[in-house]
Amino acid sequence: MEPILKVEGVSKYYTGHKALDDVSLEVPRGAVYGLLGPNGAGKTTLIRIITRITMPDAGRILLDGKAITADDIFHIGYMPEERGLYKKMRVGEQAIFFARLKGMTKQDAERRLRVWFERLNIADWWTRRVEDLSKGMAQKVQFISTVVHEPKLLIFDEPFSGFDPINANTLKEEILGLRDRGATIIFSTHNMASVEEICDHITLINRSRNILSGSVEEIRRAAGGNTFEVTHRADDKSFAATLGGHATIMGESRGVAGGYRATKIHIPKDEDVKQVIAALNDECGLRAMNEMMPSMNDIFIRAVNGTL
Amino acid sequence: MNKILLIIQREFLERTRKKSFIITTLIMPLIMVGLMIAPSLMAVYGTGDSKQVVIVDESGTVAPQLAQIATPEIKYIDQSQLSIEEARNIYNEDSGIFAILYLDKEAAQDGDVALYTNSSSTPIIEQTMAAHIKAIIEHNKAKEAIPGIDINEVLAKISTEVNIVTSNNDGSSYSSGINYALGLILGMLLYMIIVIYGQMVLTSVVEEKSSRVIDVMVTSCTPFQLMAGKILGIAAVALTQIAIWAVLIIAASKFLIPELFSAEVASSNDMMLTSLFDTLSNTGYIATLLVYLVLYILGGFLLYASIYAAAGSAVDSVQDGQQFNTIIMMPIILAIIVMMSIFQDPNTSVAMWFSMIPFTSPIVMIARIPFGIPVWQIIVSLLILYGTFILTTWIAAKIYRIGIFTHGKRATWRELWQWLRTK
Numbered sequence: 001m002e003p004i005l006k007v008e009g010v011s012k013y014y015t016g017h018k019a020l021d022d023v024s025l026e027v028p029r030g031a032v033y034g035l036l037g038p039n040g041a042g043k044t045t046l047i048r049i050i051t052r053i054t055m056p057d058a059g060r061i062l063l064d065g066k067a068i069t070a071d072d073i074f075h076i077g078y079m080p081e082e083r084g085l086y087k088k089m090r091v092g093e094q095a096i097f098f099a100r101l102k103g104m105t106k107q108d109a110e111r112r113l114r115v116w117f118e119r120l121n122i123a124d125w126w127t128r129r130v131e132d133l134s135k136g137m138a139q140k141v142q143f144i145s146t147v148v149h150e151p152k153l154l155i156f157d158e159p160f161s162g163f164d165p166i167n168a169n170t171l172k173e174e175i176l177g178l179r180d181r182g183a184t185i186i187f188s189t190h191n192m193a194s195v196e197e198i199c200d201h202i203t204l205i206n207r208s209r210n211i212l213s214g215s216v217e218e219i220r221r222a223a224g225g226n227t228f229e230v231t232h233r234a235d236d237k238s239f240a241a242t243l244g245g246h247a248t249i250m251g252e253s254r255g256v257a258g259g260y261r262a263t264k265i266h267i268p269k270d271e272d273v274k275q276v277i278a279a280l281n282d283e284c285g286l287r288a289m290n291e292m293m294p295s296m297n298d299i300f301i302r303a304v305n306g307t308l
Numbered sequence: 309m310n311k312i313l314l315i316i317q318r319e320f321l322e323r324t325r326k327k328s329f330i331i332t333t334l335i336m337p338l339i340m341v342g343l344m345i346a347p348s349l350m351a352v353y354g355t356g357d358s359k360q361v362v363i364v365d366e367s368g369t370v371a372p373q374l375a376q377i378a379t380p381e382i383k384y385i386d387q388s389q390l391s392i393e394e395a396r397n398i399y400n401e402d403s404g405i406f407a408i409l410y411l412d413k414e415a416a417q418d419g420d421v422a423l424y425t426n427s428s429s430t431p432i433i434e435q436t437m438a439a440h441i442k443a444i445i446e447h448n449k450a451k452e453a454i455p456g457i458d459i460n461e462v463l464a465k466i467s468t469e470v471n472i473v474t475s476n477n478d479g480s481s482y483s484s485g486i487n488y489a490l491g492l493i494l495g496m497l498l499y500m501i502i503v504i505y506g507q508m509v510l511t512s513v514v515e516e517k518s519s520r521v522i523d524v525m526v527t528s529c530t531p532f533q534l535m536a537g538k539i540l541g542i543a544a545v546a547l548t549q550i551a552i553w554a555v556l557i558i559a560a561s562k563f564l565i566p567e568l569f570s571a572e573v574a575s576s577n578d579m580m581l582t583s584l585f586d587t588l589s590n591t592g593y594i595a596t597l598l599v600y601l602v603l604y605i606l607g608g609f610l611l612y613a614s615i616y617a618a619a620g621s622a623v624d625s626v627q628d629g630q631q632f633n634t635i636i637m638m639p640i641i642l643a644i645i646v647m648m649s650i651f652q653d654p655n656t657s658v659a660m661w662f663s664m665i666p667f668t669s670p671i672v673m674i675a676r677i678p679f680g681i682p683v684w685q686i687i688v689s690l691l692i693l694y695g696t697f698i699l700t701t702w703i704a705a706k707i708y709r710i711g712i713f714t715h716g717k718r719a720t721w722r723e724l725w726q727w728l729r730t731k
Contacts, residue, residue, distance in 0.1 A: 048523075051523075051527050052527075053523060053526060053527070053713055054713065070530060073527050074527065074528055074529065076527070078523070078524065078527040079524075080520055080523040080524060082520040082523075083520070084519055084520035084521035084522065084523050084524040084525075085519070085521060085524075086318075086322070086519075086521055087519065088322055088326075089318075089322060093321075097314065097318050098524065098528065100314055101311055101314055101315075101525075101528040101529055102528055142524075145524075
């Protein structure tokens, strides 16, 4: 099936630096597509180019195989990272205003918005002013305003920032629900936990370049193996010294029962796993070593460090 | 529903529901009414000496009786033995005499009276004198007419309109109080609307930009729709406010002032209003004036609003906008200075040119109109104004559509020029 959205060789230069360097990707229809990357990698720039807020210096964006137009953008749903709501307006009126701008009738907009407000437990806020809402509350309003006209393509920039875990979870469920009803969703995040649970496909952007693209399953399978959780007695410093250059430590170590520590490591394919085990056994009081499927977080860190 | 209409509606409702809008809309008429009745109050309760008016009556039929009248405001002195030239020389500015009232031989028939004042006259004084003279002339005519038979004929025969034509005693051209007041009020109104509502456009664009609502908006409508909707929405607020003011001021002077003040003040104020409306209807253009007013308010506001919108799009904060604001204000201030000078003489070439230049014409021309300006001048001035408005809107839209997406430092003039030329 033809991808709903294609990014072809997009570059964007600002004075002094490249924000995007020849980025290409394809978003399959009906996917939940994650744009991952550290802060400042260029995710927001890419999203702003897709939504035609910024024009690329090179490359093009295709929607349904045709160059994307201003009119296409007027029909998609876009939630920017910095929440944009009119502060002095009342919540309900504002949501109706945005829905009508997207082409809904007033009655239709109000009816569907009331349902959404009930669903996200914010029905009481209908007549409150936006300036009286907390950041998380405003975000729910913004989310509803983005999706209420049921666009076929939805783009969220950092949708989970500003949400507590409970609300983040609600949001995840709603995003999956939208996908099940036929929408394609693109969202950017630097929060890897959200990726595994809801993304079908990802693109990892680092330093303005697309360094990894594909379906989450394939990426995990490809990156699998050679990641271990080591339970040992050494402190972090001597543990790192023992590994030398033969393995990479993934994230923080943690204390476990019996005075042991657990540390995740990745041993590159060209290193001898047995040698590493022997060294750990001699120097660090190795107790256990379990092979793990890499989490997206691990893949993220390894891809960024160039050790995938 | 059309997107521009939706945006207009949003801007309009957001602003007209604000407490500050409701308060200023209600308070302004109170201030205006206060300003209006202040002269009446002073006329009635003022402790100033009564004004001395010298009469030179060539017909000799009015002055003797007029000299008998003494009101708190006016004291008449009959000097009909002097010629008018002698009287004007003797009773100059230093004489302490307020004015010289000159009735030529026909005055007792046609009611045309000249008033040479040494200090500024007021409509109330003139109305009062006119009433006095009218009464005397009608009285005299009635006496002549009594032998007649037909009472209607008598009434028709004795009815005399007294028109006082005022000029300065020192020969300089005289601006009638009403024209002056009307011109000043209209000019200042235009100034206020352009500055207050123009800056509202700037602030609103900057706020939309800094709160990033702009990102949501431009993925729902074009930048031009957004800019046009905002400007027209704010224009609708301005016109609504003026309409409410007009209704409130007229209602207050008709109903509130008679309630609150003595009959004397009320009738004095009423007389001023009546004389105001008389002036308008006498020259036959109360409706025309309103049309001109709306045309100049719209043209002037739209011209400046598009410039303010472009300026707002080029900055990140209202403080940064001040720099552009200073530049935008320059022609407006110039217009105010020229407006003040036209009250000396509304027909100088300076006045004429500045009421053609579109950046000053709304303020200068509307202030000149009460003095009676050839219609072709007004039409040319309006054509230039609206032509320029289309041009500035076109330029502003080009700057705006790029400006709203730039964040960080304030745009330089060179950048603005580049934006303008970007396809």
